[in-house]
Amino acid sequence: MRTMKLGTTNLEVPVIAVGCMRINSLDKNEAERFVQSSLELGANFFDHADIYGGGQCESIFADAVHMNDDVREKLILQSKCGIRKGMFDFSKEHILQSVDGILQRLRTDYLDVLLLHRPDTLVEPEEVAEAFDQLESSGKVRHFGVSNQNPMQIQLLQKYVKQPLVANQLQLSITNTTMIKQGFNVNMENEAAVNRDGSILDFCRLNDITIQPWSPFQYGFFEGVFLDNEKFPELNAKINEVAAKHNVSNTTIAIAWLLRHPAKMQPVTGTMNISRLADCVKAGDVNLSREDWYAIYLAAGNILP
Helix, strand or coil: CCEEECCCCCCEEECCEEECCCHHHCCHHHHHHHHHHHHHCCCCEEECCCCHHHHHHHHHHHHHCCCCHHHHCCCEEEEEECEECCEECCCHHHHHHHHHHHHHHHCCCCEEEEEECCCCCCCCHHHHHHHHHHHHHCCCEEEEEEECCCHHHHHHHHHHCCCCEEEEEEECECCECHHHHHHHCCCCCCHHHCCCCCCHHHHHHHCCCEEEEECCCEECCCCEECCCCCCCHHHHHHHHHHHHHHCCCHHHHHHHHHHCCCCCCCCEECCCCHHHHHHHHHHHHCCCCHHHHHHHHHHCCCCCC
16 A cells, blocks of 8 residues: 655655454354454554543553564554543543553554544643653654644644654544635635634644544544445436546545545545445555545535635
8 A cells, every 4th residue: 555654753654544443243153354454554553542441442442463472563552541431531641541541452562653532621731741751762652643633722732742742533524624724715804714723734734743534435523424425416326437547436536535535544444344445445546636535525515616
C-alpha cells in the first residue's frame, strides 16, 4: 500500500489505518483471518482505544495477531485514552494508568502513537506534559497526538507538551464535511459559513498534523452509512459513475475522495469485512480528478457559493 509520513515524524505509515473498534464482533478464527488479511494487504497500522469493547478489543487483537517480538516489529500500533464513564480524564494519573493497561492488553512494551481521546475541559496541560515525558522517557510511547480537538486546544497543550502532536482524529466523510464547507463560505451569511472548529483543517496543514478521518462512510453521528443508501440517491449515482470510470467499488471511491485532498489525510476504516478493507486499500492507487472530486461534493447536497 502507498505510504506517507505521519505528521512531523519519520514514521512511514500506510495511507489507510485499520480501526479495531468492532473487532470484538468477530469470533477467534474470524479475528485471526481479518488481522492476517490486513497485513497481507499492507495495512499494518492498527487504531485502538482503551474504551473499545471495554478494553476487550485490544486483547482480541493481540490474540489474533499472535503477538510476539517478531510480530510486533511488523506492526504500527496506535491507541487512545481519556474517555471514562460519564467524563473525560486527561489527568497524569489516568493517562499513565491507561497506557499501562493498553500495553498489557496488546502484549507489547510500547505504542507507536498515543492519542488523547476527545477534549477534557478540566485538562491541566502541565499534567499532560508530565505524563507524556514519563511515557516517552520510559519508551512506552514514541509519538503523541489528539482527537477531535480544535486549534486553540492543541495550542494550549503544545504550550506545555514538548513532544510534537502529530495526529488529530476528526469526523470527516463525504456527507460530514463541516471543516471543508466553512473554507468555501468565508465571509458569507449562510449556515455553511459558521466556523465550528476554528479552521482545524487549515491549522493541521500549517502545523504538519496528520488528520485521521474517522467514520469515513457514516452520515450524521453514527446514523448509518451513505453508500447504497436510498436517502442519498444523487450521491450514490455519482459515486457509482466515478467508480465505474476507475473500475473500482464505491467503497474505494469514498476513501479516494478523502485521499484526494492535499492535506494528506489518513482515513481510519471501521469495517471488519476483509473484502471491503481490500477495497479501502485500493483507494491509495486512485487519484480522482478535480472535476470528479467536486462533482461528488456537490452530489452530497453541498453548495458552492
